[in-house]
Amino acid sequence: MEHMELRKKAEDRFITVGFPTTKEELWRFTDVSPVASAEFSGEWKPSSLAFECMDTICLVFENGRLSMERSCVLGLPAGVRIGSVMDCADARIGRLADSQSAFVAANTAYFGDGTFIGIADGVELDTPVHIVYLADAPGMVCHVRNFISCGKNAKVTVVEEYIGPSSPVGHPYWTNAVTEVFVDDGGRADHYKIQREAPDAFHFQTLEAHIGANAAFSNHAVAVGGALGRNDIRGKLAGQGGEAICNGLYLLKERQHFDTHMFMDHAVSDCNSHELYKGILDDKARGVFCGRILVRQDAQRTDAIQSNKNLLLSRSAKVNSLPQLEIYADDVKCTHGATVGQLDEQALYYLQTRGIDPVQGHAMLTFAFANEVLDEVQCGPAREYIGNLVQAWLNEVAG
Amino acid sequence: MKIQDEKSFDELAGKQYKYGFVTDIESDSLPPGLNEQIVREISRRKNEPEWLTEWRVKAFKHWETMEQPTWAKVEFPPIDYQAISYYSAPKQKISAPKSLDEVDPELLATYEKLGIPLREQEVLAGVVAVDAVFDSVSVATTFRGKLEEMGIVFCSFSEAVQKHPELVRKYLGTVVPYKDNYFATLNSAVFSDGSFCYVPPGVRCPMELSTYFRINAANTGQFERTLLVADEGACVSYLEGCTAPQRDENQLHAAVVELVALGNAQIKYSTVQNWYPGDKDGRGGIYNFVTKRGHCRGDNSKISWTQVETGSAITWKYPSCVLKGDHSVGEFYSVAVTNNLQQADTGTKMIHIGKNTRSTIVSKGISAGRAQNSYRGLVRIQETAENARNFSQCDSMLIGDRCGAHTFPYIEVGNPTAQVEHEATTTKIGEDQIFYCNQRGLETEEAVNLIVNGFCKEVFRELPMEFAVEAQKLLGISLEGSVG
C-alpha cells in the first residue's frame, strides 16, 4: 500500500496529541468529546439512500466506499482523470493536510477511500464533477480523502456533497473528510461543499487549498446537517495574482452545533481574498465562525475582505463570531465585519406597503439574507440545487 | 516612504522619552522576593486590618497555583518574580505628611518636572484634584478640603483603608475578584497603594479627579490599586497619567482598577499611559499588565473608558464594562501607538446582562518601526440582555513595512433581539496624503502627525481638554523617526 510512511507518521501523531479539548484556542467553542468518547464499531453496508443527480459527471460513495455501479464517469475528455484516491500515486498527497489536527491525522492514518481528480495543464473541464458521499451505516467512521489537482491554466468545478438520512440513524456515524486542492498557475478550481448529514451524525472536514500565481480558487460551503460538525477551510495564496473566494452558509436548528474555521494565508504580494459567511440559527442551535486572515510581510498590495453575518431566529440560539486580521505588511487593504441581528424593520415595512403580509415578508427577508451567498455561486446547477435546499430548510423552520 | 537611516534614528531615540530621569531620593524598600512573609510584611507596614491581610494571603496562595497567561500576542522573556522588590516607599522625615509642606521637596520637584504641580493653587487653575503615587506610595492628594465638603472621599488607598474601612471592605474585589487573573491576583496579594474615590448619592464631582503614577526606584514593581465608587446618581470624571525613568531593565507594573457605578451614576475614566517604552532596540521599558474593569450595577448607569496608550514595552490591558443594570451604557475609546519594538495587546470586554444595554467600542491602533499592535475585544450578549446593542469600530494604521497590526474580536450573542456590529479596517498612510501635505508646505513628519491625529480624532474628542492636548503631543513624540 502506498503512503505507508505518511500514514505511520500521522497515526503516531494522532495517538500522541489525541482529540483537542476546549482549552485549546482553536477549539474553544467546540467540544468534540462526543466524538472522542463514542465507539465506532459499525459494520460497512451498502447504502440505501437516494440522491438527486445534477446531470454531471458523478462519483458515488456508499458509507465511504466508491460504488462504480452508481457512479457515472464515462466519456471523460483527454487530460481528465477521475477515480478513487486509492489509485492515485500523486506524491503531493498529504503535503497540504499535514496532521494539523487530530482529525486530519486520523484521516491520513486511516483513510479508506475518496476521490481523485486530475486535470492536466491547459485542459478546461466545463462539466461539474459531483461527488456524493452517502452515509447511513450506524456507528461507522468514514475517513474519506479527496485530492484535486488542477493543472496550469486548467479549469475544474467540483461539488462535494455529504448526504445522510433525514432522521437519526440511532448510533451516530462519523464522517471525517480531508480534501486537498492544488490549483497551479493560471488555473481555476471552483469547489462546492454541501453538508446534509443525518441529524445525529458527526461531520468534520478539513479543506486545504494551495493557490498558484494568477490562479483562482473558490469554495462555497453549505451546512444544514449533522449534530456536531466543523469545517476547517485553509487557503494559501502562494503565487502573485492569486485569488480566493470562500463563502458559506450555515442553517442550524434544534441542538445542532456547527463550527467554521477559515484561515487565509496571504504569503505573497498582489493577491485577493474575499469571504462572506452567513448563518441562520433557530431553536437551541449554536454556530461558530472564526475567520483568520494572515497577511505576511511580503504580501504587499493584498486586498482582503471578510464578512460574517448572523441571524438568530430563537431565544436559545447562540452564535460566536471571531473575525481576525493578522497583518504584517503595510500596503494592504483589509477589512472585516461581523454582525448579529434581526431582520431589518424598515425592509419589513416596505414589503408591507406593497401588500406582503408580515409572515410572508419575514420569510422573504430570511431567504434574502441567505440569498446573498447564493448570488455568488457561479455554477448554475449548483446554485439551483443549493437554492432549493435553502428554501426547503426555511419552509421546515417556518412550518 | 523611506525609513530613516540608522544615524538619525539614534538621534531621535535619545530625545524621545523626556520623562526618563531618575529622582535621587532615599527609599524604604523590602528586599526582592515574594513569599507569604513578604505579603504579611507589606500589610503590617501599612497597618492594615486583619481581614485585608488575610485577603492578600488568600490571593497570594491562589497566585502560587496559577500560570502566567500566554494567549496575548506579546513576546517577552520569563519574568523572575523573585527578583522584584514588592515595596518601595520614599523615605520621609515624618511618617505621613499632613500637608504638602511636609512632603520631601525632591518629590515635589519631581512632579514639577513631570508637569504635575502638587501645590493646590497651581493645579491647573483649580479644575483638577491630583493624587500622586510615587513608586508604590501615594505622596500627596490635593484639593481634599473642597471635596470633603461635598462628601466626596478622594485619597490614597492606604488612607482609605484606615479612615473608611467599611467602604473599602464593601467594594474591594467585587469587580475584580482576587482570583480573576494571574496579574490581578498578584496585585491583590502585594498592592501597595493607589487611589480611592467615593462619590455619594446625587453628587456631581465639580472637578476632574486625577492620579499621577510614577515609578522611580530600580528593580521595583508597581502594583497600585484604584477603587472608584459612584453611588446612586453620582457623576465623576477621573484622569490617570503614568511615567517612569529610563532604565535598561524591564520593570513590572501590574495594576488593578475597579469601578462601581450604581443606579443613574456615571463614571468617565481617562488614561494617558506614557510609561518608559524601552529604547529603539527594545532594551528596558515597562511591562504594563493591567486589569481594569467597571460594573454598571444600577439601571441607567454609564461607564466610559478612554485610553491613550503610547508608552510601555508591553501593554496588556482590557478595560471592560459589565453592563448589569437595565439601560446601562459602556464605552471604550482607545488609541494605542507602538513604535520600535513595543508590543501592545489591548482592547476591551463588554458584557451585556441587563435589558436595553448599549456599548460602543472605538479602537485606533497605530504601529510603526518593528512594533506589534493587537486589538483584542470581547462583546458578549447574554440571554437576559433583551434589545442589547453594540457597535465596534477597530481601525489599524501601519507606518513602515516591518510592523504588524492585528485584530482579534470575539463576539458571542445569545439573545435574538441583540444587534451587534463589528467593523475593522487596516490602512497605511497614503503617499498621496503625505504628498498633498508636502505640497502645502508641511514636512513629512508633520504631515504624518497631522494624518495620525486625524485618524485618532474620534477618541481624542472623548478626552478632557487638558489631556487631549497632551495626548496629541505624545503621539507626535512616540512616532518620531518612524518615517523619513
Place this chain on the structure above:
Amino acid sequence: MALLEIKDLHASVAGKPILKGINLTINFGEVHAIMGPNGSGKSTLSNVLAGNEAYEKTAGEVLFAEQNLDDLAAHERACAGMFLAFQYPVEIPGISNMYFLKAAVNAVRAYQGREQLDAMEFLDFVETRKKVVKIRDDLLERAVNSGFSGGEKKRNEIFQMAMLEPKLGILDETDSGLDIDALRIVADGVNALRSPERGFLVITHYQRLLNYIEPDFVHVLVHGQIVKSGGKELALELESEGYASWSGEEGP
C-alpha cells in the same frame, strides 16, 4: 363615495406631536398636492396613511374608500389599493425586483379575490406595464433598490405603482434628488396612470414637480395643519413668495 377622507387627524412620532388636526377629502380621479416647508409634517402624513408603526395616530379618523384605516395593517392598506412611493426607497439585498413584484402583485390579487398570476402571465403583465412606465430590464433583475441611483429608485417606485394599480397613489417627495430628465420620466409615468378610478396625493417641497404633474387642488401644510387650500395657482404663488408668511405667526 370619497376615495380618502381625513378628519381631524393628529399624529406623533416618538411622543412628539407632529400632525395637529388635518382635514382633507380626495375624490376618485383627483390629484391633490400637499406643499410645505421642511418639518411641517409632510412625510408623517404619508407614513401615517400607509400604516408605519413608528408613527402614532393619536386622534381623528381616516376613511379609505369608506373603510376605516384603523382596521387595516400596512399590508392590508396596500392590498386595498393604497400605494406609497417612498421618499427613501428601502434597499433589500438578496431579493430580485422581479421576484419581489410577483410576490406583491399576487398578494394584492389574493386579497382582492382575483386569480394568481403564474410565471408566464406575470411576465406578460410586466411587458404591458413597461409600456406605461419605462424601466430598464437590468433593474428588474437586480435586487430591490440595491445599488440603484436616486433616479433609478424613484423610477422603480413608479413602476411598482404601475404594477400594483392602486386606487390612491401617494408620492412622498418623489421629486427630491432628481435631475430634470429623471423628473420628467417619473412625471410621465404618473400622468400615464391618471384615470377617473384613481386619485393621487402628491407631497412635495417644491412647485417644480407640479409643472409636470398638474394638480386639481393644492394644500399648504405648516406646523402640522393645512393652512391654505386652493387651485394649482396656489403652487405658483408659493413659488414666488415662499412659506415665510405662514411659518411664523400662524403656526401654533
